[in-house]
Amino acid sequence: xxxxxxxxxxxxxxSLTKTPTGIMGFDEITYGGLxxxxxxxxxxxxxxxxxxFAMEFLARGATEFNEAGVxxxxxxxxxxxAKNFNSLGFDIPGxxxxxxxxxxxxxxxxxxxxxxxxxxxxGLFIRLKNAVNETGAKRVVLDSLExxxxxxxxxxxxxxxxxxxxxxxxxNNLTAIITAxxxxxxxxxxxxxxxxxxxxxxxxxxxxxxxxxxxxRVLKYRGSMHGTNEYPFLINENGFxxxxxxxxxxxxxxxxxxxxxxxxxxxxxxxxxGYYKGSSILVTGTTGTGKTTFAAHFLESFCTKGKVCxxxxxEESPSQLIRNMRTVGIDLEPFVEKKLLFIHSTRPTFxxxxxxLVVMYDxxxxxxxxxxxxxxxxxxxxxxxxxxxxxxxxxxxxxxxxNHITSLFTVLKSSSISGENQAYVSSLMDTLIILKDVQxxxxxxxxIQILKSRGMSHSNTVKNYSLTSKGLEIKG
Amino acid sequence: xxxxxPADKKEANPEMWELRLYVAGQTEKSxxxxxxxxxxxxxxxxxxxxxxxxDLQKHPELAKNDQIIAIPTLVRKLPEPLRKIIGxxxxxxxxxxxxxxxxxxxxx
Numbered sequence: 283x284x285x286x287x288x289x290x291x292x293x294x295x296x297s298l299t300k301t302p303t304g305i306m307g308f309d310e311i312t313y314g315g316l317x318x319x320x321x322x323x324x325x326x327x328x329x330x331x332x333x334x335f336a337m338e339f340l341a342r343g344a345t346e347f348n349e350a351g352v353x354x355x356x357x358x359x360x361x362x363x364a365k366n367f368n369s370l371g372f373d374i375p376g377x378x379x380x381x382x383x384x385x386x387x388x389x390x391x392x393x394x395x396x397x398x399x400x401x402x403x404x405g406l407f408i409r410l411k412n413a414v415n416e417t418g419a420k421r422v423v424l425d426s427l428e429x430x431x432x433x434x435x436x437x438x439x440x441x442x443x444x445x446x447x448x449x450x451x452x453x454n455n456l457t458a459i460i461t462a463x464x465x466x467x468x469x470x471x472x473x474x475x476x477x478x479x480x481x482x483x484x485x486x487x488x489x490x491x492x493x494x495x496x497x498x499r500v501l502k503y504r505g506s507m508h509g510t511n512e513y514p515f516l517i518n519e520n521g522f523x524x525x526x527x528x529x530x531x532x533x534x535x536x537x538x539x540x541x542x543x544x545x546x547x548x549x550x551x552x553x554x555x556g557y558y559k560g561s562s563i564l565v566t567g568t569t570g571t572g573k574t575t576f577a578a579h580f581l582e583s584f585c586t587k588g589k590v591c592x593x594x595x596x597e598e599s600p601s602q603l604i605r606n607m608r609t610v611g612i613d614l615e616p617f618v619e620k621k622l623l624f625i626h627s628t629r630p631t632f633x634x635x636x637x638x639l640v641v642m643y644d645x646x647x648x649x650x651x652x653x654x655x656x657x658x659x660x661x662x663x664x665x666x667x668x669x670x671x672x673x674x675x676x677x678x679x680x681x682x683x684x685n686h687i688t689s690l691f692t693v694l695k696s697s698s699i700s701g702e703n704q705a706y707v708s709s710l711m712d713t714l715i716i717l718k719d720v721q722x723x724x725x726x727x728x729x730i731q732i733l734k735s736r737g738m739s740h741s742n743t744v745k746n747y748s749l750t751s752k753g754l755e756i757k758g
Numbered sequence: 759x760x761x762x763x764p765a766d767k768k769e770a771n772p773e774m775w776e777l778r779l780y781v782a783g784q785t786e787k788s789x790x791x792x793x794x795x796x797x798x799x800x801x802x803x804x805x806x807x808x809x810x811x812x813d814l815q816k817h818p819e820l821a822k823n824d825q826i827i828a829i830p831t832l833v834r835k836l837p838e839p840l841r842k843i844i845g846x847x848x849x850x851x852x853x854x855x856x857x858x859x860x861x862x863x864x865x866x
Contacts, residue, residue, distance in 0.1 A: 386822070388825065388827055389825045390825070390827070394840075394841075394842055395828075395842045395843070395844055396841070396842070396843045396844070396852060396853075396856040397843075397844050397845050397852075398843050398844070398845040398846075398847050398848070398849040398850075398852040398853045398856065399787075399790075399791070399794075399845030399846035399847050399848035399849050400787050400790075400845055400846045400848065401787065401828045401829060401830060401831075401844045401845040401846065402787065402828065402829055403827055403828055403829070404782040404785075404814070404828075404829035405780065405782070405814060405821050405826040405827040405828055405829050405831065406827040406828075408782060408814045408815070408818045408821055409818065409821045409822065409826075409827070411818070412818035412819065412821075434828070
């Protein structure tokens with residue numbers, strides 16, 4: 283799974299200038315964005331997100347890179363486009379007012395047009411040139427050319443003119459996105475890939491075990507390396523996000539600071555200080571051993587210091603969780619009210635692992651927590667549909683480490699998660715803690731053990747603990 | 759250059775044909791198209807037509823009004839309905855049929 287990932291060498295990065303799209307994750311998988319001054323072809327079926335990708339390229343270009351853009355739309359009119367993209371958080375009319383964006387809707391209806399003799403598409407050129415000159419645009423979108431084929435009978439003229447158009451874009455050093463419908467026999471319906479071969483991107487929205495996952499793949503990128511995998515992506519109220527947000531690597535700077543576990547005695551067992559800041563902790567235990575309580579202590583210790591935390595709960599709803607934690611003396615509600623604790627509850631089966639991870643990336647980027655808890659991660663792993671499950675988790679953990687987010691994961695011991703996956707997950711973690719129930723006579727006794735904790739001396743003794751009205755208390 | 763403005767003006771004379779030819783500079787195709795159109799009008803609509811030539815090189819902003827992408831484009835503003843014919847108008851038969859002039863002529 284990691285085989286295909288190539289580390290970009292400096293030489294290659296320099297040989298081709300790139301235009302960052304600003305689209306979350308996309309610039310990472312292409313090592314910088316789209317080829318500068320070239321046209322990229324984006325292929326996808328209906329509803330695959332082509333228009334969103336294209337518009338976001340322009341909107342982010344204008345807002346983040348101060349580059350104006352022109353959107354030539356053959357499908358949706360100006361009002362519809364503005365409406366759709368306002369809902370994604372882009373102020374399209376505002377950008378138009380500031381001359382950072384031009385939307386030109388080109389309406390074509392074959393029924394209304396007769397062809398009688400030689401013609402060219404100079405009208406289209408003039409409109410495009412006019413819009414580019416008006417704004418000093420550096421970015422252009424043509425969405426989508428299928429409408430031209432539907433609207434103009436003489437395909438010979440059309441193809442010759444398209445070739446001229448693409449050449450014009452290139453001569454004028456415009457970075458362009460051309461969207462196209464997926465074809466049955468060729469890549470695109472009208473074989474547009476014959477003209478635009480510098481960069482080809484495929485978007486896809488398919489069902490896998492009844493779970494819809496959107497995916498993006500860079501099929502071709504002349505003169506540049508790129509991730510060849512299919513990457514899941516999400517379209518939500520912030521637009522497009524592709525994972526990985528950051529490329530995988532083990533080059534993050536490690537912290538030497540410590541954070542409390544939230545349980546005093548456990549801090550003592552961990553070198554007297556707790557976990558390393560930005561490390562990952564795995565807590566395994568059978569059902570009823572207090573994994574969630576363990577996690578709640580961790581969150582509470584962060585929140586009382588005014589630090590923001592994020593909890594992904596795959597078993598309980600926020601209100602249920604708050605109620606249950608109150609019975610062990612941990613009141614999380616004030617933290618939720620103060621916006622220090624964010625609880626995100628979803629069913630693991632709601633969508634696939636890839637989508638869960640994208641949602642997580644997204645929330646983490648938005649909330650910027652100092653600590654996160656995934657309770658439990660075992661449910662998530664079983665939601666994985668792709669064989670890439672482990673590589674995606676690796677990316678997630680790398681991402682958390684790079685951002686110095688201390689993360690705690692709980693695992694239900696006897697869950698459906700396969701031994702192989704569990705071993706894999708364990709090897710990724712810095713600290714491994716086991717909670718155990720042991721029957722002795724009529725009594726069940728609970729034991730806690732630190733199996734490993736990288737980079738620190740820690741207690742190896744198995745300690746007895748109990749769940750009281752004051753939480754998890756370690757004895758001895 | 760609002761679409762409906764000239765239409766209002768001509769309302770007094772419903773018999774009048776209002777044609778608009780979009781060109782982009784003095785290209786061969788544009789010149790041919792104008793010559794073909796002029797000839798066709800003289801033969802079929804003598805004294806009952808106006809031709810307005812719009813050069814998009816000079817007025818690029820006007821391309822949007824009539825949704826012009828092909829050059830040359832002939833737009834029949836009046837009589838309604840609006841008709842669009844693209845090309846140098848060398849296929850006379852096709853032009854006549856599209857403008858409903860063929861039927862008109864035969865009826866006479």
